[in-house]
Amino acid sequence: MTSEITLFVNPTAGSGRGARAAQPAASALRDAGFSVRTVLGEDADDALRRAKDAVAGGTGALIAVGGDGMMSLALQAVAGTSTPLGAVAVGTGNDFARALGLPVRDPAAAGRLAADALKAGTARAIDLGRVGERWFGSVLASGFDSRVNDRGNRMRRVGGRFRYDLAILAELAAFRPVPYRLRLDGGPVREIEATLIAVGNGTTYGGGMRICADAVMDDGLFDVTVVGACSRTTLLKVFPRVYRGTHLGHPVVSVHRVSSIELAAAGVTAYADGEPLGALPLTATCVPGAVRVLAGEK
CATH class of the missing domain: 2.60.200.40 (Tumour Suppressor Smad4)
Incomplete structure (x- = not known):
């Protein structure tokens, strides 16, 4: 497993919480010994392309920072691959994170949990729904x-x-x-x-x-x-x-x-x-x- 982790960030999620949440999540990952790069996009299509590039490039994990819309985009990048997905849930609904029992609107705790899971090798395999080429988690x-x-x-x-x-x-x-x-x-x-x-x-x-x-x-x-x-x-x-x-x-x-x-x-x-x-x-x-x-x- 590579030590480089990709934060996939929606800066506008939750009225700006996405941008603010990236820093404490990144700090928690760096404190655990991981290097962190951040992926943004000019729009949803551009963001997804960049996330897929990170996955294809061998990133150790893709960690989505935002709400359910960002989690949905991240799923399109990692589904069917061996790259684990983390969630820093700071949006309005956060249903994907809630279903998994992950921290909601606590980016530092979410970052620490992701780091601990990566170090312990306890990533959990879950099912996804698929309609054509589109994946969904909730x-x-x-x-x-x-x-x-x-x-x-x-x-x-x-x-x-x-x-x-x-x-x-x-x-x-x-x-x-x-x-x-x-x-x-x-x-x-x-x-x-x-x-x-x-x-x-x-x-x-x-x-x-x-x-x-x-x-x-x-x-x-x-x-x-x-x-x-x-x-x-x-x-x-x-x-x-x-x-x-x-x-x-x-x-x-x-x-x-x-x-x-x-x-x-x-x-x-x-x-x-x-x-x-x-x-x-x-x-x-x-x-x-x-x-x-x-x-x-x-």
């Missing part, structure tokens, strides 16, 4: 939740959590179930109406909403949470329970554990790790052990 969302994201992204004049809350209210006013066609593990096509379908490699999205609360990141399977067709009143009762994961016990909710899923629905955009993935239809596959993460022992 949750693929479709339906009500992705429509909230669509609407929130259009609200340019409103920022932060308030924008998301306004988007939820607006989507509730326009709420209607989505006609889906889905196929689980190559089985028969099912035609159902559902409020949303979430495909979980990890447990949470949206900054801690436990939509796939029982998902395990190294079992080779997705947890697919289906919130069936329901009234607006029922949705208002079920949705707040997502923060505790207790929605899974509601009669309108079902969970399926599968290694692959095909999803189709008109006018629905899928989001993976909080980033737009594209319009349905799509096929998602769980790839066992696709990445090694600096998370210490399980």
Whole structure:
């Protein structure tokens, strides 16, 4: 293992926390005896190209500094390689880091944990989801939740959590179930109406909403949470329970554990790790052990 570590930094994450977090994380790694180089990019495509170059050049680890968007970019660079991935989670949601039990908004602690894992050789192999050439680590969302994201992204004049809350209210006013066609593990096509379908490699999205609360990141399977067709009143009762994961016990909710899923629905955009993935239809596959993460022992 080379002693040179690459910090993959989003300077704008968390209203500037990314830039501030890089220094204490780098200091923790240097104190542990590693040399550190920093990779930035002019935009997402340029940043990803630079991260892939670092991986191809034999860096000892790629450590993403930022939020879930930065983790998503980093996954595209390291998935399917032997280069371990570290996370200094300082964004808004940080769902990937939360699912792994990593420090959140504590860059020095995250840097020390990554250094300890590298020295001890305890990088943990976890599964990833794959749609075409795109990898995801946490949750693929479709339906009500992705429509909230669509609407929130259009609200340019409103920022932060308030924008998301306004988007939820607006989507509730326009709420209607989505006609889906889905196929689980190559089985028969099912035609159902559902409020949303979430495909979980990890447990949470949206900054801690436990939509796939029982998902395990190294079992080779997705947890697919289906919130069936329901009234607006029922949705208002079920949705707040997502923060505790207790929605899974509601009669309108079902969970399926599968290694692959095909999803189709008109006018629905899928989001993976909080980033737009594209319009349905799509096929998602769980790839066992696709990445090694600096998370210490399980």
